[in-house]
Amino acid sequence: MPGSLEKTGFKEGLMAPILTSSETAQLINLLIAFLVGIGFGFALEQGGFSSSRKLAGMFYGYDATVLKVFFTASIVAMIGSRILSSLGLLDMDLVFHNQFYVGPAIVGGIIMGAGFIMGGFCPGTGISAAAIGKIDAFVFLIGGAVGAFLFAETYPLIQDFLVSGNRGPVKLSDSLGLSDTVFIFLVTVIAIGMFWLAEKAEKKFARPDITKDY
Amino acid sequence: MEIMRRKPYMNPYLAGVLLGLVLLGAMVISGRGLGASGGIKYCVVSVVGAVSQEHAATADYYSKYYQDGKKPINNWLVFQILGMVVGGFISGAISGRLTWKIEKSPKISKSRRLILAFLGGVFFVYGGQMARGCTSGAALSGMAVLTTAGFVTMIAIFGSGFLFAWFFRKNWI
Numbered sequence: 001m002p003g004s005l006e007k008t009g010f011k012e013g014l015m016a017p018i019l020t021s022s023e024t025a026q027l028i029n030l031l032i033a034f035l036v037g038i039g040f041g042f043a044l045e046q047g048g049f050s051s052s053r054k055l056a057g058m059f060y061g062y063d064a065t066v067l068k069v070f071f072t073a074s075i076v077a078m079i080g081s082r083i084l085s086s087l088g089l090l091d092m093d094l095v096f097h098n099q100f101y102v103g104p105a106i107v108g109g110i111i112m113g114a115g116f117i118m119g120g121f122c123p124g125t126g127i128s129a130a131a132i133g134k135i136d137a138f139v140f141l142i143g144g145a146v147g148a149f150l151f152a153e154t155y156p157l158i159q160d161f162l163v164s165g166n167r168g169p170v171k172l173s174d175s176l177g178l179s180d181t182v183f184i185f186l187v188t189v190i191a192i193g194m195f196w197l198a199e200k201a202e203k204k205f206a207r208p209d210i211t212k213d214y
Numbered sequence: 215m216e217i218m219r220r221k222p223y224m225n226p227y228l229a230g231v232l233l234g235l236v237l238l239g240a241m242v243i244s245g246r247g248l249g250a251s252g253g254i255k256y257c258v259v260s261v262v263g264a265v266s267q268e269h270a271a272t273a274d275y276y277s278k279y280y281q282d283g284k285k286p287i288n289n290w291l292v293f294q295i296l297g298m299v300v301g302g303f304i305s306g307a308i309s310g311r312l313t314w315k316i317e318k319s320p321k322i323s324k325s326r327r328l329i330l331a332f333l334g335g336v337f338f339v340y341g342g343q344m345a346r347g348c349t350s351g352a353a354l355s356g357m358a359v360l361t362t363a364g365f366v367t368m369i370a371i372f373g374s375g376f377l378f379a380w381f382f383r384k385n386w387i
Binding site: 016017018026029030031032033034035036037038039040041042043044045046047048050051052053054056057058059060062065068069070071072073074075076077078080081084090092094095096097098099100101102104105106107108109110111112113114115116117118119120121122123124125126127128129130131132133134135136137139140141142143144145146147148149150151152153155156158159162167169170171172173175180183184187195207210 | 223224226227229230231232233234235236237238239240241242243244245246247248250251254255257258259261262273274275276288290291292293294295296297298299300301302303304305306309311312313314315316317318319327328330331332333334335336337338339340341342343344345346347348349350351352353354355356357358359360361362363364365366367368369370371372373374375376377378379381382383385386387
């Protein structure tokens with residue numbers, strides 16, 4: 001279960017997360033959501049995620065920006081939250097941990113990957129691209145809304161599958177029997193290895209005709 | 215013309231650090247991660263509720279969003295995606311990238327690009343609802359808190375992308 005390390009003396013005083021969605025003024029929380037969204041959309045667009053051909057480059061080797069941004073971001077958040085929680089400033093038990101439903105996570109992920117290679121966006125990058133006027137991104141998001149509608153309408157048919165294989169909000173570090181710190185270190189090492197490969201792939205599969213102008 | 219005043223994209227590792235800090239900020243302030251497909255879902259649920267109150271109140275899927283007089287549009291994720299539009303627009307504006315454009319390979323027609331973009335959106339959000347989150351909500355935010363769900367969803371999304379890439383190569387390269 002989340003947050004097993006050094007628990008003593010944590011509970012007194014101010015400790016993040018500061019706002020949890022159930023309590024405190026809902027209005028402030030929605031304002032925070034809006035500000036977080038601004039940072040999220042800004043970072044995606046600055047990173048080049050508003051370009052479908054740049055995103056799709058991931059799958060053909062000519063542009064690995066997706067891998068670099070995605071893994072750097074997840075490592076920064078992992079290390080940052082690990083440091084804050086070991087300093088007693090963040091209670092990881094109060095941070096949302098997504099539940100692992102084995103079949104739905106895998107099948108849903110496969111469907112998403114197919115959507116990625118067809119559409120060239122994921123929902124977040126589609127929003128950042130639509131924000132700068134990419135018409136293909138608007139159409140992707142309309143498709144996304146239709147996808148959400150189809151899901152809701154087909155929900156009774158797939159309901160049994162959707163709730164199957166629930167393992168709870170398990171952490172991979174716990175399943176592997178590693179401490180969070182060691183696990184994060186290993187993920188970082190693996191990511192650096194992937195960054196090195198990505199840089200080589202970008203040279204090998206370079207497509208200056210595509211990458212010079214999006 | 216426009217290309218002249220266009221600024222290059224941020225270094226990807228730097229953009230990753232920025233994105234990671236935004237995610238960390240969301241975890242610290244609100245105890246949650248980032249998400250995109252969830253906000254789209256809440257918008258759709260709201261529209262369905264506006265079009266047919268009866269359907270939204272009785273159908274299994276929608277009714278839980280309308281219990282106790284709740285309004286699905288007043289949701290954390292909805293406000294977050296509104297912010298994303300503003301943040302993306304600010305970034306595009308300061309970097310000279312605001313243009314109406316259909317981005318595509320010169321080998322394919324505009325209509326082919328738009329049909330595939332539409333289908334991609336349908337698949338992505340459908341799969342995202344199934345996996346209880348997309349690239350940001352399940353994979354990125356999940357990995358940040360070390361969940362198995364986060365890592366498995368990430369591997370499934372990218373693995374599947376590589377698997378299907380060959381079939382769609384003409385659309386991109």
